[in-house]
Amino acid sequence: MSGKSTIKKNGSIFSPFKALKFLFKKPHTLRFPFEQKEASPRWRGFHLNDWDKCTGCGNCADICPNKAITMVKVPEIEAKPGRKNERPQIDYGRCCYCGLCVDICPTGSLRLARDYIHIDHGTKSFTLLAKDEKTDKEHFVSKENYSLFNASLAHRMSNNEGFVSDLEYSLFEPERVPMPQVPAEERKLSFIEQVIGYSREEAKKEASRCLECGLCEEACPAHLKISDYIRAIYEDKPVDALKKIYEDNPIPSICGRICMKPCEDVCSIGVRGEPLAIRWLKRYAADVVEDYVSALNIKPGKPTGKRVAVIGAGPAGLSVAYFLRLKGHDVTVFDSLPGGGGMMRIGPPPYRLPVESIDKDVNYIASLGVEFRFNTTIGKDVLFEDLLRDYDAVFLGIGTTVSRSTRVKNADKAMLALDFLKNNKIGKGVKIGREVIVIGGGNVAMDVARESIRLQHIQYPGEKTVTKTVSLEDWDEMPATKEEIEEAKEEGVVFNPAWGPKEIRIDEEGNIKGLQCVKVKSVFDEQGRFHPTFYEDKEMFLEGDMVIEAIGQAPDFSFIPDEMMKKLEFTPRRKVKVDENGQTSIPKVFAGGDIVNLNLNAITAIADAKVAAEGIDKLLSSK
Amino acid sequence: MDERELELFFGPQHMGMVGNFSITLKVRGDRVVEARANPGYLHRGFAKMMEYRVWIQNFPLVCRINVMDPDPYELIYAMGVEELAGIEVPERAKYIRTIVMELSRLASHLAWIWAYGNALGFDTIGQWSMGDRDYIIDLLEFLTGGRIYHIYIWPGGVRRDLPDGFEEKTLKILDTLEGHLPEYDDVFFNNRLFVTRARGVAKITKEEAIELGATGQVLRATGVKMDIRKLEPYAAYPYLDFEIPVREDGDSYSRMMLIREEMDQSISIIRQCFKKMPKGPVYHRVPNPFKWKVPKGETYVRMESARGELGLYMVSTGEDKPYRVHFRPPSLPHGILILEKLLKGASIADVGHIMMSLYIAAPEVDR
Numbered sequence: 010m011s012g013k014s015t016i017k018k019n020g021s022i023f024s025p026f027k028a029l030k031f032l033f034k035k036p037h038t039l040r041f042p043f044e045q046k047e048a049s050p051r052w053r054g055f056h057l058n059d060w061d062k063c064t065g066c067g068n069c070a071d072i073c074p075n076k077a078i079t080m081v082k083v084p085e086i087e088a089k090p091g092r093k094n095e096r097p098q099i100d101y102g103r104c105c106y107c108g109l110c111v112d113i114c115p116t117g118s119l120r121l122a123r124d125y126i127h128i129d130h131g132t133k134s135f136t137l138l139a140k141d142e143k144t145d146k147e148h149f150v151s152k153e154n155y156s157l158f159n160a161s162l163a164h165r166m167s168n169n170e171g172f173v174s175d176l177e178y179s180l181f182e183p184e185r186v187p188m189p190q191v192p193a194e195e196r197k198l199s200f201i202e203q204v205i206g207y208s209r210e211e212a213k214k215e216a217s218r219c220l221e222c223g224l225c226e227e228a229c230p231a232h233l234k235i236s237d238y239i240r241a242i243y244e245d246k247p248v249d250a251l252k253k254i255y256e257d258n259p260i261p262s263i264c265g266r267i268c269m270k271p272c273e274d275v276c277s278i279g280v281r282g283e284p285l286a287i288r289w290l291k292r293y294a295a296d297v298v299e300d301y302v303s304a305l306n307i308k309p310g311k312p313t314g315k316r317v318a319v320i321g322a323g324p325a326g327l328s329v330a331y332f333l334r335l336k337g338h339d340v341t342v343f344d345s346l347p348g349g350g351g352m353m354r355i356g357p358p359p360y361r362l363p364v365e366s367i368d369k370d371v372n373y374i375a376s377l378g379v380e381f382r383f384n385t386t387i388g389k390d391v392l393f394e395d396l397l398r399d400y401d402a403v404f405l406g407i408g409t410t411v412s413r414s415t416r417v418k419n420a421d422k423a424m425l426a427l428d429f430l431k432n433n434k435i436g437k438g439v440k441i442g443r444e445v446i447v448i449g450g451g452n453v454a455m456d457v458a459r460e461s462i463r464l465q466h467i468q469y470p471g472e473k474t475v476t477k478t479v480s481l482e483d484w485d486e487m488p489a490t491k492e493e494i495e496e497a498k499e500e501g502v503v504f505n506p507a508w509g510p511k512e513i514r515i516d517e518e519g520n521i522k523g524l525q526c527v528k529v530k531s532v533f534d535e536q537g538r539f540h541p542t543f544y545e546d547k548e549m550f551l552e553g554d555m556v557i558e559a560i561g562q563a564p565d566f567s568f569i570p571d572e573m574m575k576k577l578e579f580t581p582r583r584k585v586k587v588d589e590n591g592q593t594s595i596p597k598v599f600a601g602g603d604i605v606n607l608n609l610n611a612i613t614a615i616a617d618a619k620v621a622a623e624g625i626d627k628l629l630s631s632k
Numbered sequence: 633m634d635e636r637e638l639e640l641f642f643g644p645q646h647m648g649m650v651g652n653f654s655i656t657l658k659v660r661g662d663r664v665v666e667a668r669a670n671p672g673y674l675h676r677g678f679a680k681m682m683e684y685r686v687w688i689q690n691f692p693l694v695c696r697i698n699v700m701d702p703d704p705y706e707l708i709y710a711m712g713v714e715e716l717a718g719i720e721v722p723e724r725a726k727y728i729r730t731i732v733m734e735l736s737r738l739a740s741h742l743a744w745i746w747a748y749g750n751a752l753g754f755d756t757i758g759q760w761s762m763g764d765r766d767y768i769i770d771l772l773e774f775l776t777g778g779r780i781y782h783i784y785i786w787p788g789g790v791r792r793d794l795p796d797g798f799e800e801k802t803l804k805i806l807d808t809l810e811g812h813l814p815e816y817d818d819v820f821f822n823n824r825l826f827v828t829r830a831r832g833v834a835k836i837t838k839e840e841a842i843e844l845g846a847t848g849q850v851l852r853a854t855g856v857k858m859d860i861r862k863l864e865p866y867a868a869y870p871y872l873d874f875e876i877p878v879r880e881d882g883d884s885y886s887r888m889m890l891i892r893e894e895m896d897q898s899i900s901i902i903r904q905c906f907k908k909m910p911k912g913p914v915y916h917r918v919p920n921p922f923k924w925k926v927p928k929g930e931t932y933v934r935m936e937s938a939r940g941e942l943g944l945y946m947v948s949t950g951e952d953k954p955y956r957v958h959f960r961p962p963s964l965p966h967g968i969l970i971l972e973k974l975l976k977g978a979s980i981a982d983v984g985h986i987m988m989s990l991y992i993a994a995p996e997v998d999r
Binding site for chain 1 (some may be wrong): 690770771774781795817822
């Protein structure tokens with residue numbers, strides 16, 4: 010047994026007297042409060058919360074096993090997407106100091122301090138709207154000014170952090186399930202779709218990361234019920250997920266591929282980790298359900314006999330048609346292209362958005378009884394005035410279809426981005442140059458450059474080719490998404506940021522020789538408006554045999570008769586002015602999408618369409 | 633003069649009571665004729681509460697079942713969930729868990745030396761042992777951030793790695809404690825007054841102990857070498873070298889001496905853990921608590937807490953909360969069946985220390 014034991018079998022009467030020696034030894038006891046004991050560095054005491062970091066996501070309140078945390082509205086904080094104006098308030102009559110709130114906090118703003126003494130006469134002083142010394146100068150004092158006799162929730166020591174969040178032990182998974190993609194070396198050789206898509210297991214695992222705080226839903230322009238559909242995917246019910254998506258977004262297959270995903274920018278897990286792959290999960294739900302018609306079982310509303318004309322089968326037009334059809338109206342959609350999708354059909358290259366994915370969404374909307382009239386140009390095949398006469402309401406979802414030109418010398422020799430993209434995706438194809446210069450730094454420029462790389466590999470296999478971009482903006486202000494820029498770099502696109510085009514040089518036969526560029530001083534003026542300035546003495550010549558301009562698009566209103574155009578009001582930023590119902594200044598004409606909003610993306614177009622659909626329905630029901 | 637039979641209430645308001653617990657004694661003279669244990673004062677309905685909380689929310693709750701020895705409850709819950717969900721625990725976490733278990737055992741034993749000494753009127757030993765217990769609690773505070781409820785062992789491993797300096801601090805405190813133990817012997821365990829009061833009192837035979845469901849010191853004092861750490865080793869116990877102290881007499885004295893001897897073993901186990909502990913992760917991340925569904929199934933896991941076999945029966949129906957949780961605390965048979973049996977015929981003066989010698993934790997009985 011134990012070698013150390015000094016136990017005797019029968020005990021002794023005298024041995025206890027040995028304890029007398031302790032009379033002369035220093036006691037172990039601390040004389041509190043004159044002698045104090047430091048709390049451990051991990052002490053779980055009262056809460057600290059960094060209000061600048063806290064997003065008000067409320068996960069702390071949800072995890073609290075004692076319901077000690079209430080999210081309280083704080084009027085002085087301005088609520089914006091991704092940042093609620095609510096902050097946790099802790100009831101110390103309930104708190105058990107377990108620290109689950111700290112381990113679930115995605116931002117790491119909520120921490121526990123090393124103070125734990127609360128002396129107060131009031132019985133209602135037990136709740137605390139947690140702050141820290143950064144924003145609360147009144148209640149936090151320095152170590153020198155701290156007095157134990159005043160210690161309370163209103164008198165706390167600053168720089169006294171205890172139990173803090175550690176990503177290695179967090180209750181959420183900060184890392185995303187990686188999306189399988191075709192590697193750059195392989196994908197640049199063809200127009201194969203780059204993103205392969207999640208498998209069932211991958212999608213479920215990624216969906217399981219969602220904390221359901223709902224910050225994403227506020228940030229989404231169309232306010233999709235993201236938490237709900239992600240939960241459905243997690244529970245392996247993709248049809249339920251798709252139904253949830255269809256409540257607010259009738260083009261999931263398109264949006265699951267090209268959405269600008271403002272939701273992911275605000276995901277609470279994204280603050281310190283990687284945000285939920287919300288877009289890819291939507292894509293998963295849209296792809297895994299093969300037959301929408303039988304799966305969704307959505308029926309158009311009771312026929313009203315009202316007729317609505319929709320001009321443009323882009324995201325706005327498709328959405329407004331869908332929502333109006335559900336309300337029972339007869340909807341006819343006109344588009345000059347041979348199929349639906351609008352800009353989605355010609356803009357995003359096939360490796361990002363294949364035509365089959367667009368048709369899946371469009372065909373489903375058509376299956377509900379929406380009539381599509383493709384290859385029909387308003388103002389030419391059908392007159393706008395006729396539409397106004399024959400239909401009860403007209404919706405303009407025409408988008409921006411005319412590419413802008415730089416108008417530098419010999420700009421007429423250059424190709425325009427939309428012509429290039431359109432011809433390449435649904436037209437006859439483009440004969441690409443060996444040395445291509447793309448002007449522009451936005452997402453369309455990235456699409457053009459990356460398509461160019463692919464065409465070069467297809468048309469000149471094994472030969473030396475190059476695609477360059479020139480943009481006014483420097484790396485940090487380039488409008489294209491980081492993702493696009495990175496992927497373009499991977500595929501071999503050469504960037505020339507902060508250079509402005511000056512002149513396209515041509516030889517005697519009129520062939521392009523290259524682009525003369527001038528160094529950019531600044532792109533925006535002090536008010537943040539677009540106003541580029543240049544160093545006139547710093548020039549550069551880029552060699553090339555083809556120039557494509559991708560510097561932005563404008564809408565084409567030429568189909569609207571002049572006298573009516575005069576009545577159409579615009580905002581100061583040249584957008585069509587609509588009221589809260591989505592109606593323009595012309596009665597019974599509604600509008601949405603890129604001609605109305607400044608975001609210029611599909612999901613905002615859907616949001617506009619929802620408003621307009623309600624507005625049109627209101628107008629038609631009142632008649 | 634005729635002796636009358638009287639009914640006497642021992643607790644819950646009684647200096648010598650183990651907590652919120654009481655015994656109703658029928659006495660004749662100063663002899664107990666019959667004793668009836670009255671639990672229920674501390675019933676908090678933990679098992680039911682747990683059915684309404686998601687898996688991770690239960691982990692700060694379970695430690696509260698036994699104030700004096702809370703960590704085994706955290707471990708048993710973690711073991712149950714890990715078994716149902718098929719979670720592997722990293723090696724290093726197993727060692728850390730073992731250290732925490734033994735620190736908790738030491739703290740519990742030290743508190744009990746105070747409680748038992750108190751019941752016999754020995755004050756000095758109680759002050760020393762409670763003082764030394766505070767050093768252990770300081771260590772646990774350093775490791776976990778809490779003094780009494782550590783909320784540290786969770787499904788998947790432990791909540792944080794050892795802080796810098798923990799090993800040195802622990803070894804130093806173990807040395808201090810080991811230096812104090814001979815003093816404990818001098819003043820208490822070798823004290824003739826204790827030996828005389830405790831030896832031969834409240835004897836239970838091996839057969840009776842087994843029949844009544846005794847475990848821990850109560851069983852081992854009757855000569856049965858039963859300890860789950862050896863029988864079904866968990867955490868890092870399979871890798872460690874230690875002995876199970878056993879005594880033959882089955883009396884109050886043997887039970888207390890086992891508590892004393894186990895402390896030597898615990899100190900040795902902790903030292904071994906530090907020597908053998910590998911480096912590496914201490915936590916295997918469990919799924920998001922709001923979406924975590926533990927697969928359907930049921931399990932019974934058991935371990936050796938300071939007081940004996942602690943068991944947990946848990947059923948999952950594949951939902952985000954447990955369907956049914958049932959604890960098998962060691963104090964339940966000790967505090968009711970065995971206590972009632974051993975008090976029969978005892979002297980009133982012995983009631984307190986018989987109860988203490990059974991190492992009963994009232995909050996465990998009630999839950």
